Amino acid sequence: MGIVTPFPSQAPIQVAFDRAELQRILDLYGRMVAAGRWRDYAIQFGKDAAVFACFRRAAERPEYRIEKRPALRQRQGEWALIGENGAILKRGHELGPVLAPVERKLLKLVEE
DSSP states (O other), X not given: OOOOOOOOOOOOSSOOOOHHXXXXXXXXXXXXXXXXXXXXXXXXXXXXXEEEEEESSTTSOOSEEEEEOGGGTTTTOSEEEEOTTSOEEEEESSHHHHHHHHHHHHHHHHHO
C-alpha cells in the first residue's frame, strides 16, 4: 500500500484566557471603571503570552498588565501582574493572589 505518515502535532498557535479567567479579570476591570480609576483596556493574544492591559486613559501606557505565560507554569507561575514602569509586582500560579494588590487598591478607593 504505502507508508502511513503520522499527523503532525502542533503547539497552540496562540495563548488565550479561558472563560473563568477572563470573567475574573473583567469583573475587576468593571469595578475599577465604576470607581473611576480605569477607562480603557486592551487584550493581546500572542504565541508566548496572553496580556490584558488596563489604562487610565487611552493615550498613555497601561497602569497594569495581567500576563498569562504557560511556559512559566512549572517555574515562578504562569500569572504576572506588571506595573506601569514594567516592574513585575506579583507573580504566581493562580490568578486570584496575583490580582490581590489591585483589589486592595480598589478597597482603598471605595473607602475614600
